Amino acid sequence: MSSLFLTDDGVDLALRGFARVHPQVSLHADPTYATTNDRHPNRRVGLVSGGGSGHEPLHVGMVGRGLLDAAVPGRIFASPHNRQVLEASRRVAGPEGVLHIVKNYTGDRINFGIAAERLRDEGIAVQRVLVDDDIATENAQTATGRRGTAGTVIVEKVLGAAADEGHGLDDLVEVGADVARRSRSVAVARRAQTTLSGGPAFTLADDELEYGVGIHGERAAETIPRPPLDVLVGRMLDDLLQRHEEQRGVVLLVNGLGATTQLELLTIAELAAEHLGSRRVRLLDVLVGTFVPALDMSGFSLTTSAMTSDQLHYWRAEADAPGWPRRPR
Amino acid sequence: MSSLFLTDDGVDLALRGFARVHPQVSLHADPTYATTNDRHPNRRVGLVSGGGSGHEPLHVGMVGRGLLDAAVPGRIFASPHNRQVLEASRRVAGPEGVLHIVKNYTGDRINFGIAAERLRDEGIAVQRVLVDDDIATENAQTATGRRGTAGTVIVEKVLGAAADEGHGLDDLVEVGADVARRSRSVAVARRAQTTLSGGPAFTLADDELEYGVGIHGERAAETIPRPPLDVLVGRMLDDLLQRHEEQRGVVLLVNGLGATTQLELLTIAELAAEHLGSRRVRLLDVLVGTFVPALDMSGFSLTTSAMTSDQLHYWRAEADAPGWPRRPR
Known part of the structure; x- marks a missing residue:
């Protein structure tokens, strides 16, 4: 059957291409993750997200000024490994720790969860905002609940701007959880x-x-x-x-x-x-x-x-990442 | 058969959506064309392009700072009407006139050509850069020659930056024709x-x-x-x-x-x-x-x-239009 224009190592080659095209993002190997070279000096908390590939520009394309500090890509439609999450989080942790933005899928929850435990063992504060916006899965037979989909973009953008204003971990969790709850x-x-x-x-x-x-x-x-x-x-x-x-x-x-x-x-x-x-x-x-x-x-x-008016303010703030569009000024 | 997510008036509704999302571009009706609200003060020549719809972000998405002054969208895969080209050109003509960037298709050549004749009758200087980059049509049976495809983006970008540096019509024709000739x-x-x-x-x-x-x-x-x-x-x-x-x-x-x-x-x-x-x-x-x-x-x-080094300089210049991507700084 007619397949996609990918090679056998599809994601790796695409990530190399991404790094070539977007030198403002650093690509790290073994384990694989991407970090911004353009972090706002006011950030006290590192924002880390990730998930399966095949959803680009999410997540790696959302690494940049006013958005994510790091993203961890899995194979196509597969959760990243917890070691990727761990290394990315270590690298971008701020003085107040790390916030994980996680789409509600079992694999992502588990791998971000394992990394979070290890980070806490190392004395790094970690919290999570779960994105579960897809109303079609509200009544799914599984216990997982609503899945996380496009609402992730909204949560990442709002949290990125809030982090740039210097908010601490607890504040960010509150903002992120609230805007996630308000997004369907x-x-x-x-x-x-x-x-x-x-x-x-x-x-x-x-x-x-x-x-x-x-x-x-x-x-x-x-x-x-x-x-x-x-x-x-x-x-x-x-x-x-x-x-x-x-x-x-x-x-x-x-x-x-x-x-x-x-x-x-x-x-x-x-x-x-x-x-x-x-x-x-x-x-x-x-x-x-x-x-x-x-x-x-x-x-x-x-x-x-x-959104609340505060969330709308964060949503409208300037941002610059490969996958973030030009907005009217 | 399963059709696209379009309404019967597909393009009109999409253009209204475009204008809603991108208020930095003005949409004009009857005849339909789009103009930038962000024109560089140094421009002496208005840059106008256009062609059939279905190739977005080309052409309307390339209206903006450092790119086109105006674009005229036809119906899907159909040339715009010469009246659209005429009105758009009148509106954005600079003190040294208008340059038309035309993909090499018979309908586009004819309609831009009719508009150009009428503009000249009105005393507005007009010249044309033809984009004919598609090597697959080099030996086509038709007399039209190579068609214009993605090379149009390169020609529009280079000419946009050159126009912002205040070049006159003859200079721009030379730059545009040369970069078109160098693009395949x-x-x-x-x-x-x-x-x-x-x-x-x-x-x-x-x-x-x-x-x-x-x-x-x-x-x-x-x-x-x-x-x-x-x-x-x-x-x-x-x-x-x-x-x-x-x-x-x-x-x-x-x-x-x-x-x-x-x-x-x-x-x-x-x-x-x-x-x-x-x-x-x-x-x-x-x-x-x-x-x-x-x-x-x-x-x-x-x-x-x-590209020549001058053309590369224009290619790398800052630009801001809905369809132009964020580039590394």
């Missing part, structure tokens, strides 16, 4: 990603849509007849808005899952803005792009984040 | 883009590759058995390098055609850098991303540009 996502796919061995991870009929798909091609609870785009976007927003305690205003993230064009994402953003207006929900800001894809899946996610 | 591209696809009516524009067997594909899904002269990625990248570079009169050093653009992941593009960039090294060709700079896609085609292009 849902994703749809019209075509699965290509697997590493080639061919699509699952098949859908032409008139079908996977509603609530995961970022690794986890099948959703629902395969639905494909509605008109306007109706689809309205349904997704309704599903999201009813999860928010407050919904007077939201930041909206329109995220491509890989093979979705800018034309499509911008169309979706405009439809979503119109829907929010008709529901009297204020659109505080909107970010459109491919930030947390599932390799080359054709689909998109919507994330709404009912 | 070739593209491959493992899967066609989705058509507007749904389904792939053409089909390939799993072990096949379209070598020399166009950015509208034009079939290539060759459908080849898919080689290992390293071999493929080497062949593409060899085909490009033999077209350059000078090949001591090149700027490399690794461009995704739509559905190609960052992991893949970075892997390709690293392989290309190694190939260039082994051929003793200096890699002056490398840019990696999705800049000139063919909707959601799965594939990539390589562009090599054997």
